[in-house]
Amino acid sequence: MKPNWLAVAAFVAALGVLLGAFGTHIVKDSVSIGMLAIFETGVRYQMYHAFGLIVVSWTATLWPNNYLIVASGWLFTIGLVIFCTSLYLMVLTDARWLGAITPVGGLCLILGWLAIALAALRGDKA
Numbered sequence: 001m002k003p004n005w006l007a008v009a010a011f012v013a014a015l016g017v018l019l020g021a022f023g024t025h026i027v028k029d030s031v032s033i034g035m036l037a038i039f040e041t042g043v044r045y046q047m048y049h050a051f052g053l054i055v056v057s058w059t060a061t062l063w064p065n066n067y068l069i070v071a072s073g074w075l076f077t078i079g080l081v082i083f084c085t086s087l088y089l090m091v092l093t094d095a096r097w098l099g100a101i102t103p104v105g106g107l108c109l110i111l112g113w114l115a116i117a118l119a120a121l122r123g124d125k126a
Contacts, residue, residue, distance in 0.1 A: 005060055005073045009053035012080060016046040019088065027091065035091045042087035049076050049109060055116060068119035072112045079108030 020043045028036050056073040063069055083105025090098040 002060075002070070003073060005053050005057035008073070008077060009050050009057060012046060012053060013050035016043055016050055019043050019046065031091055038087050039091040042084040042091075045109070046080060046084045049080050049112075052076050052109075052112065052116075059116065059119060063119065063124040066119050066122075066124060068115045068122070072115035072119070075108045075112035075115060079105045079112060081105070083109060 020040075023036065023039045023043060027039055031039070053073060053076055056069060056076065059066070059069050060073070083102055086098040086102045086105060090096060090102075
């Protein structure tokens with residue numbers, strides 16, 4: 001069964017809006033401005049990559065058997081979990097060591113975009 005990337009994108013976006021509201025109305029009163037900026041970075045990247053997952057959904061209809069598109073969807077999903085969740089937890093728990101794993105998520109996000117770029121260059125040949 002292939003993942004429904006549009007459903008994943010919609011869920012990621014809805015969660016991003018929810019977390020943005022949570023940050024604005026609840027988190028901002030209990031953390032420093034610097035930590036709030038870190039939380040907002042997580043929300044921003046989550047929303048950017050919700051749109052990235054919409055691109056994955058669209059390109060999956062263009063090239064339904066393209067393994068690079070499927071890889072991109074998984075890289076975005078894994079990257080979001082690691083990158084954004086580590087930022088959210090770092091702010092909410094003050095566990096600064098979580099910042100050490102954040103770049104792993106960022107690397108997954110970068111690789112997801114590169115997979116889309118390569119898929120676009122190759123078309124339906126991948």
